[in-house]
Amino acid sequence: MIVTQKSLSRRTVLRGLGATVALPLLDAMVPALSAAARSVTASVPRLAFFYVPNGMLPRNFHPQGNGGSDFDLTPVLGPLTPYRDRMTVVTGLSNAGVVSPNEGGGVHTRAHGGWLNGILPKRTEGADIRAGKTIDQYAADKLGADTALRSLELTTESNYQVGNCENGYSCAYRNSTSWLTPTTPLPHERDPRVVFQRLFGDGGSVEARLAQMKTDRSILDSVTDSIHRLERKVGAQDRAAVDEYLQSIRAIERRIQRTEETNTTTPLPAVDQPAGVPDDYEEHVGLLQDMLVLAFQADITRVSCMQMARETSGRTYPNIGVPEAHHTVSHHQQDPHNIAQYTKISQYQMSLFAKLVEKMKNTPDGDGTLLDQAILLQGAGMGDGDQHTPYNLPITLMGGGCGQLAGNRHLVYEMHTPFMNLGLTLLEKVGVKVDRISDSTGPLTGV
Structure with a gap:
C-alpha cells in the first residue's frame, strides 16, 4: 500500500x-x-438484480442432477462458463404469491409486478396501485444510507406508469421492477x-x-x-x-x-x-451495465435493479438469427423451431449478463474485485413462458458477496420452495435482517 x-x-x-x-x-x-x-x-457489499421477461425453457436452463459442484452447464448457462467459480444456479424455487386462479388474464403483469416482493398486484389501471416493497429496496434501506444514490434503477424500455398494459393491470406493474413501498413503484431510467x-x-x-x-x-x-x-x-x-x-x-x-x-x-x-437511447439493443445494454459498474466502483450506490426487457416483450433479435418476437417464440408449444429460437434469446441475454460479470471481475475494489464484493441475481418471473407459471424459476447468482457466497454450485430445493426465502437469504448476506416477505418461511440453507 x-x-x-x-x-x-x-x-x-x-x-x-x-x-x-x-x-x-x-x-x-x-x-x-x-x-x-x-x-x-x-468489504462493502453490492447487490443487483437483472430481470429477463417471458421465462426460460426449464430443461435448457436447469442443470440435471441433485445438486452439488459436479454438474454440466446447460445451453442457456453456457455463456457463464468462464466464471463458473463464481456461479450458483438455483432449482426448485417458486413465486406462488403472485398466482391468482380467479383473475384470468394478466399473468405476465403479475409475474413481473410480484417478482421481487412475492405479492399479487392489485388489478387496477388507476392511481390506486398496490403491490409490495421489493427485496432490493429492503437492502437499500441499509446499504443506501451512506451513498449518494439510495439505489439505481435501469431499463431498456420506455417507462410509462399509467394506463392499462394487460387485462386491467396498470402499466406501473410492467415497467417497475423495484417498489419502494406497496404503493410506490420506482421509475427505471433508460436514457444513458x-x-x-x-x-x-x-x-x-x-x-x-x-x-x-x-x-x-x-x-x-x-x-x-x-x-x-x-x-x-x-x-x-x-x-x-x-x-x-x-x-x-x-x-x-x-x-x-x-x-x-x-x-x-x-x-x-x-x-x-x-x-x-441507442438504436442497437446490445449497445444500449452495454452502456447501462458499464455505468452500473462505475456506480458500484465509485460507491455512488450499492443497490441496483435492471430490466433487460419488459414482460410480453415483442423485441426481435435478428443479430442472433431470431427475427420472431420474443413473446411469440416463448409460446413454443413444444415446437422444435420455437424452442430453438426461445433458447437462443435466453442464451443471448445470458451472454450480455456475462459481459457485466467479466467487467466486474476485472474491476479492482480494495484488495479484491467488484465481483468479489457483489451478489448479482439474473432471473425471470416465470419458469416456462409457454405455461405462464411462476414455478421452478430460472435463477442464476454470481459473485462472492464479500466472502458470503461460494461458487461452482447447483443448489436444488424441494419444488415450490418460496422464492422469497432466497430474498431473505440474500438480505442476510448483505447485512439486512427482514423477518418475512410475502410467503417466505425463512432463509434457505446451503446458499
Whole structure:
C-alpha cells in the first residue's frame, strides 16, 4: 500500500462546474498501517438484480442432477462458463404469491409486478396501485444510507406508469421492477445520458446540461483542477487507478455522444424514444451495465435493479438469427423451431449478463474485485413462458458477496420452495435482517 501523509475521505469527489465525480476506493482513503480498517472499508457489499421477461425453457436452463459442484452447464448457462467459480444456479424455487386462479388474464403483469416482493398486484389501471416493497429496496434501506444514490434503477424500455398494459393491470406493474413501498413503484431510467448525468452531474439546470450535450467537451474537463490537486496528494498506484477510472468515464461519454449523433441523423421509428437511447439493443445494454459498474466502483450506490426487457416483450433479435418476437417464440408449444429460437434469446441475454460479470471481475475494489464484493441475481418471473407459471424459476447468482457466497454450485430445493426465502437469504448476506416477505418461511440453507 502507498503510504501518504494524509488520508482521503471515502467520500472525496472531484468537483467542477456542472460535475461532481465520485472516486473508486484508493489506498489513500485508508490510513497507513490500518489493515483491519482497510479490510472493513473494502468489504462493502453490492447487490443487483437483472430481470429477463417471458421465462426460460426449464430443461435448457436447469442443470440435471441433485445438486452439488459436479454438474454440466446447460445451453442457456453456457455463456457463464468462464466464471463458473463464481456461479450458483438455483432449482426448485417458486413465486406462488403472485398466482391468482380467479383473475384470468394478466399473468405476465403479475409475474413481473410480484417478482421481487412475492405479492399479487392489485388489478387496477388507476392511481390506486398496490403491490409490495421489493427485496432490493429492503437492502437499500441499509446499504443506501451512506451513498449518494439510495439505489439505481435501469431499463431498456420506455417507462410509462399509467394506463392499462394487460387485462386491467396498470402499466406501473410492467415497467417497475423495484417498489419502494406497496404503493410506490420506482421509475427505471433508460436514457444513458440521463443516467450519466445522474451519476456525475451536479444537479444543475436542464438548459446547462443540454448545452453541454451539444459540445464535444467532456464532463471531466470541468474537474481538471481537482484532478491535478488529487494527483499531488496520492501515490503512483492511486494515480494509475484514478487515471484508469476516468478513462472509463470518458469512454462512456464518447459512446453516448456517438449514439446522440447517430440518432440525430438517422430517422427514428415512430416511438417515444429519447435521442440518447441507442438504436442497437446490445449497445444500449452495454452502456447501462458499464455505468452500473462505475456506480458500484465509485460507491455512488450499492443497490441496483435492471430490466433487460419488459414482460410480453415483442423485441426481435435478428443479430442472433431470431427475427420472431420474443413473446411469440416463448409460446413454443413444444415446437422444435420455437424452442430453438426461445433458447437462443435466453442464451443471448445470458451472454450480455456475462459481459457485466467479466467487467466486474476485472474491476479492482480494495484488495479484491467488484465481483468479489457483489451478489448479482439474473432471473425471470416465470419458469416456462409457454405455461405462464411462476414455478421452478430460472435463477442464476454470481459473485462472492464479500466472502458470503461460494461458487461452482447447483443448489436444488424441494419444488415450490418460496422464492422469497432466497430474498431473505440474500438480505442476510448483505447485512439486512427482514423477518418475512410475502410467503417466505425463512432463509434457505446451503446458499
